[in-house]
Amino acid sequence: MSPVIQTHSLTKVYGTNGQAVHALRGIDISVEPGEFVALIGPSGSGKSTLMAILGCLDSPSDGRYVLDGHEVQGLSGSELARIRNEKIGFVFQSYNLLPKASIVRNVELPMLYAGVGRKERRERAMELLVKVGLEDKALKLPATLSGGQKQRVAVARALANRPTLLLADEPTGALDSKTGAEVLDLFRELNAQGNTLVLVTHDPSIAAQAQRRIEIRDGEAYAGGTLEAPKASKIPGTREAEHHVELGRPLLAGGV
Numbered sequence: 001m002s003p004v005i006q007t008h009s010l011t012k013v014y015g016t017n018g019q020a021v022h023a024l025r026g027i028d029i030s031v032e033p034g035e036f037v038a039l040i041g042p043s044g045s046g047k048s049t050l051m052a053i054l055g056c057l058d059s060p061s062d063g064r065y066v067l068d069g070h071e072v073q074g075l076s077g078s079e080l081a082r083i084r085n086e087k088i089g090f091v092f093q094s095y096n097l098l099p100k101a102s103i104v105r106n107v108e109l110p111m112l113y114a115g116v117g118r119k120e121r122r123e124r125a126m127e128l129l130v131k132v133g134l135e136d137k138a139l140k141l142p143a144t145l146s147g148g149q150k151q152r153v154a155v156a157r158a159l160a161n162r163p164t165l166l167l168a169d170e171p172t173g174a175l176d177s178k179t180g181a182e183v184l185d186l187f188r189e190l191n192a193q194g195n196t197l198v199l200v201t202h203d204p205s206i207a208a209q210a211q212r213r214i215e216i217r218d219g220e221a222y223a224g225g226t227l228e229a230p231k232a233s234k235i236p237g238t239r240e241a242e243h244h245v246e247l248g249r250p251l252l253a254g255g256v
Helices: 047-054 077-087 103-113 118-131 147-158 177-192
Strands: 005-014 021-027 036-040 062-067 088-092 165-169 196-201 212-217 220-223
Touching: 005 047, 021 047, 021 220, 036 047, 036 177, 047 062, 047 165, 047 196, 077 088, 088 147, 103 118, 103 147, 118 147, 147 177, 165 177, 177 196
Parallel strands: 036 196, 036 212, 088 165, 165 196
Antiparallel strands: 005 021, 005 062, 212 220
């Protein structure tokens, strides 16, 4: 089975010549189906740029990105939009719910864009609200929900088109610690059901909830393993590559 995510020497440069900023410097990572991976790094490390490229919201300056077996580079805007809708479910820190639409309508929205019929949209949306424990809120408006409940709606919406990849960008950043822990529990449940998750965070305690950790520092990727692992080492394919061991096994060249 091919990786859900595979990048080869991925770079991103903003500006030109003396004004150039190298946000990514030759990123080689791989995420297998059913994995739960955390991308961790401080502000300015390049993790948000990498997340945008993995989510087909931005394009690399150079290198390759293969998503679920499909080459992404060179695709048109409409083709990227189709891939985002069909292959990727997004969960953001700010929820991004439509304030004047009911909860069930918010969950239905990606299916509407995908051309799913009305009856199936409603049935699938209600099934997802049951999954996240909010079926009794289906006809409520987002303003009536707590932050944790809004994020659960966002997760349900992200799953609406049965995506290959669930991409979560600082999903607990606007939540208190208890509510954030509940959302992370939900992610672990979804992963146990076979969903592939990539979670972007700056918080080591949140990254530790994932099966595997990739650290982004100064635009380069390092195999972080778990919080108990030895000091992170450079992923093959970046500069000054060295010997790598993660979670008790060697890293394969070109991946993590």
